[in-house]
Amino acid sequence: MLSLIALSGLIASAVAVEPFWNEPDTGLETYLHSTNWTEGTQPLLKDMRGIPDFDFAARQSLDGQKYSFYRTANAGEWSYRNNLEIWSKVHFRTRHLTDVTKVNQTLATTILGYNFSAPVFISPAARGAYGDPDRAELNFVEASAKENTLYTAALYASKTIEEIAAAKSNDTLNGPQVLFQQIYTNANLSVTWDIIDRAEKAGAKAFVWTIDAPATSVRHRAARYDTTNANAVTSALTWDIYDQIKNHTKLPIIPKGITTVEDALLAIEKGAKAIYISNHGARQLDHSPSPLEIAYEIYRNAPEVFTKVEVLADSGVRYGSDVLKLLALGVKAVGLGRPFMYANCFGLEGVTKAIQILKSEIAADAAQAGIQDIQKIPTSILNLRALEPTVFLQEGTKVTGSL
């Protein structure tokens, strides 16, 4: 007869929930303990092998207040966890024996007509000086120039728009460096016009207009240190303001924070050339969907969105394979926020290494997945059935069992 203890053990394991890993255990700590690394100090850059390693490293070197500002998410952080975990629901359907020897040469892409070496970019994130007090966002500009990738500067960057522009390179592999500028709008639009004018003068090539921060956000982890949101004021956000911005600038305006097919379609109707799907790294609203779920909702209801406009995406991307999954659904380029803020604790070399890790993972994983051309990944490379039961379907959209 089973003893009570054995029985309760069996029940516990039957209902056991996998623990959440902020960074999956791939041996970093075990390895560091075998070296002369001291807990609570920054490890060596050479020991950063994957993007999540930078989170671990930043937690060692930043004080609690600064790390919490970078790491925080909304409320119970369920969306934060979902952003990181959702990827494992969608498996690859690798076709073997396809010739993938030239896949490395297909990493380069364009975003709004500008050439870049890879479909990854640095998302706009405030307060770069927490990671590198002197150089702050200048490392993002210079690393992006070196690697020929896109950097989207945040309105609430530690450096001014002009300081960031002054750090641009005039001769990347594709000519003068291209930067996009993120903006928030608040009730006093004259402030916005001033920012737009300054960014245009500084040479920004597009505006990323953040639409998912209409109010201050509940962030307990940061609040413990009395740290407020970068954007603590209530923003003025309507499609009418989109029209007003459009009347004020000739540059493309990319709405950032699209989470539904309806808003994606509205943005197209309004004339957007690109949209940006994101839940702001789960920093705004708990239980908002991950970019994989958003991209899938759009793919199932209105796949034409991906050809009518360029779709950018971010939130929870940590591996080359995450990028490939979004690209396979039609996304054009993928951003990362926190990982670059953490990598900035190592300065320019850290940010550069993070971009390089992503590029090599994308190319290696593409080859492993039998992808020949990273710019033309067939959606059939993904088994998406796990997303189907919960996807929102508009009236008339077919439920399908054969994806």
Ligand SMILES: Cc1cc2nc3c(=O)[nH]c(=O)nc-3n(C[C@H](O)[C@H](O)[C@H](O)COP(=O)(O)O)c2cc1C
């Ligand atoms: C520290 C920090 C500050 C951020 N500041 C802004 C901001 O000022 N404007 C904005 O649109 N998004 C901001 N974001 C959101 C990022 O642009 C991006 O959507 C998010 O970080 C992506 O998720 P990830 O961190 O999991 O990669 C910020 C994110 C972080 C981590």
